[in-house]
Amino acid sequence: MLFPFTEEQRLLQRTLREFVAREVAPRAAAIDREERFPAETFARLGALGLLGIAIPKEYGGVGGDFLSAALAMEALAAGCASTALSFGAHAFLCAQNLYTFGNEVQRRRFLPALCTGEKIGAFALTEPDAGSDATSLKTTATREGNVYRLNGAKMFITNASVAGIFLVFARTAEDQISLFAVERDAPGITVGRPMEKLGMRGSPTCEVVFRETPVPVEHRLGEEGDGVHRMVEALNRERSLFSALPVGIAQAAFDAALAYSKDRAQFGRPIAQFQLIQEMLAEMATDLQAARLLTYQAAVLLDAGQGGPLAASHAKLYGGEMVMRVTNRAIQIFGGYGYIREFPVERLMRDARLISIGGGTAEIQKLIIARELLKSTEV
Known part of the structure; x- marks a missing residue:
C-alpha cells in the first residue's frame, strides 16, 4: 500500500464502515425512492464529529487531515451516494472553505454550528448561464455603507433547501469577484423546490435567488476582488476530496456484483466460474484500485x-x-435483475452519472490536465 494509514485513520475506517452498514446503507433505497434528505443521518454525523472532520477542534471540528476526509467520503458513498454528496457539500465546500478563507471572527461565528450539524452548509457558485465558465457569473454584490446588496440567481445548489449558511460568489465590480457567507434567514432569499433528478435523489438540488439581500461587510471572506483565487483553490480541494465519491460508489457496485456472481448459478454452476464474468470482475477491481490510489x-x-x-x-x-x-x-x-430497483446496482449507476458533470465536467478536467502538462513542455 503506497499510503500507510495511521492508527487514527484505520480506526476511522472501521468505525465508519460499521456506522454505514448499520445506519446509512439500509436507508439508501428509501432515500432514493422518496427523494428525501437524510436528516437523521446528518444528525448522527454531527454527533460523531464528522461534519467538521478537517476543521480544528477549537472551532468544533475533530482536527483530522484531508486523507481522513477522503476516507470518510468513500465510506459514506459506499453506503449511500446521496448522503455522501450532501456531506461533501456541507463539510468540504462550505465548512472547509469557511475555515480556510474566513478570519478568526468569522470562524467562531459560523463553524461551531456547521460542525455539529445545527446548520447545514451550501456552496453557491454555479448560475443558469455560468457553469463550466464559472467566472462569467452575473450575481452582483453592491456595497452600500456597511452592507452589500446581493442580486442574482444560483443554479444546481446542493443542500440549498436545507441550508442555513450559503457561501456565495458574487461580482463586486465588473472585473472583480468576491466571496460571502450568507445566512439563510437574511431577507430576499428564495430557494426553489428540489429538482427531480436522475440520481443522487436524496441530496436536494435547487435554484437560489437573491433579491436585494443584505450581507454585512464583515461576512465577506477575504478581500474584495480576490474571489477568483478563492474559487480556484476551492475547486482544486473539491475535486481532490470528492474523487472519493466515485470510489465509494464503485466499491459498492463491485461488492454487489462479486457476491451475486458467486451466488447466481447458470448451466449448473455459479456464473463466477465463467471466464467472461471473471474478466469483468478483474477489470472492475483494477479500475477501482487505480481510482482509489489517484484519490x-x-x-x-x-x-x-x-x-x-x-x-x-x-x-x-x-x-x-x-x-x-x-x-x-x-x-x-x-x-435482468440489475435493471430493476429490487437490487442496488441500477441506483448506483444513476448516482454515478453525476460525477463527470458536477464540480467540473470531464471535458474541463482534460483541458486542465493538458494545460498543466504544457506549462512544463515546449510546444
Missing part, C-alpha cells in the same frame, strides 16, 4: 500543502469515467 494521492498532496489542479483533475477525471464502467459491468453481471 489518496490527491488528498495526501493537499495535506502536504502541495495540492494543485493536476492531481485533482487526474483523480476527478479518472474517477468519473471509472465509476460508469464499474457500475455498467455490475448491471451486466446481474443481467
Whole structure:
C-alpha cells in the first residue's frame, strides 16, 4: 500500500464502515425512492464529529487531515451516494472553505454550528448561464455603507433547501469577484423546490435567488476582488476530496456484483466460474484500485500543502469515467435483475452519472490536465 494509514485513520475506517452498514446503507433505497434528505443521518454525523472532520477542534471540528476526509467520503458513498454528496457539500465546500478563507471572527461565528450539524452548509457558485465558465457569473454584490446588496440567481445548489449558511460568489465590480457567507434567514432569499433528478435523489438540488439581500461587510471572506483565487483553490480541494465519491460508489457496485456472481448459478454452476464474468470482475477491481490510489494521492498532496489542479483533475477525471464502467459491468453481471430497483446496482449507476458533470465536467478536467502538462513542455 503506497499510503500507510495511521492508527487514527484505520480506526476511522472501521468505525465508519460499521456506522454505514448499520445506519446509512439500509436507508439508501428509501432515500432514493422518496427523494428525501437524510436528516437523521446528518444528525448522527454531527454527533460523531464528522461534519467538521478537517476543521480544528477549537472551532468544533475533530482536527483530522484531508486523507481522513477522503476516507470518510468513500465510506459514506459506499453506503449511500446521496448522503455522501450532501456531506461533501456541507463539510468540504462550505465548512472547509469557511475555515480556510474566513478570519478568526468569522470562524467562531459560523463553524461551531456547521460542525455539529445545527446548520447545514451550501456552496453557491454555479448560475443558469455560468457553469463550466464559472467566472462569467452575473450575481452582483453592491456595497452600500456597511452592507452589500446581493442580486442574482444560483443554479444546481446542493443542500440549498436545507441550508442555513450559503457561501456565495458574487461580482463586486465588473472585473472583480468576491466571496460571502450568507445566512439563510437574511431577507430576499428564495430557494426553489428540489429538482427531480436522475440520481443522487436524496441530496436536494435547487435554484437560489437573491433579491436585494443584505450581507454585512464583515461576512465577506477575504478581500474584495480576490474571489477568483478563492474559487480556484476551492475547486482544486473539491475535486481532490470528492474523487472519493466515485470510489465509494464503485466499491459498492463491485461488492454487489462479486457476491451475486458467486451466488447466481447458470448451466449448473455459479456464473463466477465463467471466464467472461471473471474478466469483468478483474477489470472492475483494477479500475477501482487505480481510482482509489489517484484519490489518496490527491488528498495526501493537499495535506502536504502541495495540492494543485493536476492531481485533482487526474483523480476527478479518472474517477468519473471509472465509476460508469464499474457500475455498467455490475448491471451486466446481474443481467435482468440489475435493471430493476429490487437490487442496488441500477441506483448506483444513476448516482454515478453525476460525477463527470458536477464540480467540473470531464471535458474541463482534460483541458486542465493538458494545460498543466504544457506549462512544463515546449510546444
